[in-house]
Amino acid sequence: MRIDSINNEFKSLISDPEKYNTMILNLSDISDESLQSQIIRQIRAKILAGELASHSSLPSIRQLAKEQRISVITVQRAYENLMQQNLIHSRRGKGFFVSDLQRNKKKDMAFEHLKENLQKPLESALAEGLDAEDIMQTFLKVLEEIKK
């Protein structure tokens, strides 16, 4: 990369902060969760929590792959999944962008996601002999621990 190219990057950073698009992700190789899944989950959370605004741009698949030192395909698959969830969309030659979702819609999606995620754990707990009160007690305990 040449000097003037770097200068241009700094200029655009000053004039257009959105362009210096370093996605902050915590990816772990040793997790039991796949890289794709970690990317999907973390970007999804940022969008639903309003941390990534509608219409803002995401890093290009090549850039994100480089940053995170993972394969382009892995990022592409993750972005494809987020597109299927209608959370982001692509424009050929331009990049990927956060879709325009109303705040209510985002909250609904988070609710729906949680419902799905709770289904199996609660079914299992009942099948293993716990009752509603047991479950509630555990639920509150876990919630407290996380919030600390």
Next chain:
Amino acid sequence: MRIDSINNEFKSLISDPEKYNTMILNLSDISDESLQSQIIRQIRAKILAGELASHSSLPSIRQLAKEQRISVITVQRAYENLMQQNLIHSRRGKGFFVSDLQRNKKKDMAFEHLKENLQKPLESALAEGLDAEDIMQTFLKVLEEIKK
């Protein structure tokens, strides 16, 4: 199988009900959950809920594989997992048996399992912008739906 062999099977069924050891499992080929995992989860639940008493025998790996029309290896892997969880143990030449666990211990294991299963869903929900009240509301809704 010859006639007297069948007769013997009926005799032993009458004299020793535990010997007619048909494990009732609901296995689905089209589930997103692997066969191994389904076996582990269902037997685990039966043990923790007290439905399978301590010291009672489990079907042999070959018998269960035959019944469910799946591979012996699949059943063996599932049993190995249950042994690692100290829920069952094996006796060479005799079979697999439910381990002796106190009722309190079983409940503790169910609690621990639920805690682990709730960890990620609750973390996700908070990351996606839901608060404790939102989560509690969803939690109660799912619990009600399951209990119906």
Next chain:
DNA sequence: TATACTGTCTATACGCAATATATACAGTTG
């Protein structure tokens, strides 16, 4: 004691998902 069960161990193989590498094509922007 023979046989028919048990669990255990080993080897080999197949399909699939996640991941990776590489190349080519097509649209956008400066």
Next chain:
DNA sequence: CAACTGTATATATTGCGTATAGACAGTATA
């Protein structure tokens, strides 16, 4: 035109779940 973008295709590796097969070892019983 150059340097970015997304898209598409082909090929390869790795690990998991699953499968088939055989051999070995302990137990129960007719």
